[in-house]
Amino acid sequence: DAGVTQSPTHLIKTRGQQVTLRCSPKSGHDTVSWYQQALGQGPQFIFQYYEEEERQRGNFPDRFSGHQFPNYSSELNVNALLLGDSALYLCASSNWGVPNQPQHFGDGTRLSIL
Amino acid sequence: AQSVTQLDSHVSVSEGTPVLLRCNYSSSYSPSLFWYVQHPNKGLQLLLKYTSAATLVKGINGFEAEFKKSETSFHLTKPSAHMSDAAEYFCVVTVKTSYDKVIFGPGTSLSVIP
Numbered sequence A: 001d002a003g004v005t006q007s008p009t010h011l012i013k014t015r016g017q018q019v020t021l022r023c024s025p026k027s028g029h030d031t032v033s034w035y036q037q038a039l040g041q042g043p044q045f046i047f048q049y050y051e052e053e054e055r056q057r058g059n060f061p062d063r064f065s066g067h068q069f070p071n072y073s074s075e076l077n078v079n080a081l082l083l084g085d086s087a088l089y090l091c092a093s094s095n096w097g098v099p100n101q102p103q104h105f106g107d108g109t110r111l112s113i114l
Numbered sequence B: 001a002q003s004v005t006q007l008d009s010h011v012s013v014s015e016g017t018p019v020l021l022r023c024n025y026s027s028s029y030s031p032s033l034f035w036y037v038q039h040p041n042k043g044l045q046l047l048l049k050y051t052s053a054a055t056l057v058k059g060i061n062g063f064e065a066e067f068k069k070s071e072t073s074f075h076l077t078k079p080s081a082h083m084s085d086a087a088e089y090f091c092v093v094t095v096k097t098s099y100d101k102v103i104f105g106p107g108t109s110l111s112v113i114p
Helices: none
Strands: A005-007 A012-014 A019-024 A031-037 A042-049 A053-055 A063-068 A074-078 A087-094 A107-111 B003-006 B009-012 B017-022 B023-026 B032-037 B042-050 B057-059 B062-067 B073-080 B086-095 B102-103 B108-113
Touching: A005 A087, A012 A019, A019 A087, A019 A107, A042 A063, A042 B023, A042 B102, A053 B017, A074 A087, A074 B032, B003 B086, B003 B102, B009 B017, B009 B102, B017 B108, B023 B032, B032 B062, B032 B073, B042 B057, B073 B086
Parallel strands: A012 A107, B009 B108
Antiparallel strands: A005 A019, A019 A074, A031 A042, A031 A087, A042 A053, A063 A074, A087 A107, B003 B023, B017 B073, B023 B073, B032 B042, B032 B086, B057 B062, B062 B073, B086 B102, B086 B108
16 A cells, blocks of 8 residues: 655755656545644644545645646645745645544655755 | 744653653644654654644654643653653644644654663
8 A cells, every 4th residue: 555655755956947846645545734834843734635526725925836637646736945944844635524634744855956 | 823832952861761842832822733753864753743623743653742831841751761751852833824824843852861
């Protein structure tokens, strides 16, 4: 039973570039959430996707956008990269509408901005 | 408003001694509470969850937590620390409103001294 998988594991970009991160949810899950975790801090919620629509959004600028595909996988896109975007980006999956369930996390993508 | 406080940013214990990681929450709704562990450069792994059943919850790797509504606390304990327990621990609250709102605590770094 495959868990949450994320790609790539590491990525180095320069300021102003654009990046796309990918996530495949745990088998049987239909909802994907993205988090940004800066060094030494807890994860911060970016947004959540279900049925190919953004359902919730945290306090992140429009430079952060996403997409969910019919197979439930998801992408996180960040435009006009800033040094402050350097972080571990975590994807979590779950089932929409199921109460009290924990999210399942991938190992993340480490994004470094030079 | 909902919030999560982890009272200690860093805890250090000797191998074989008890572990106590403290978590307090604030919520206007009945929350679900979780503890996750994160090893270096890894994603978050679920340790245990409280979802309004028994107030004493047992998790993986010998960890347990007790929900105390009167104290709005959900402290994580383990009778005897192992070297492999050294990691970052996050207390998480999920509140069911229109959508599930997931709130992370800032984390507690646990060091285990041989």
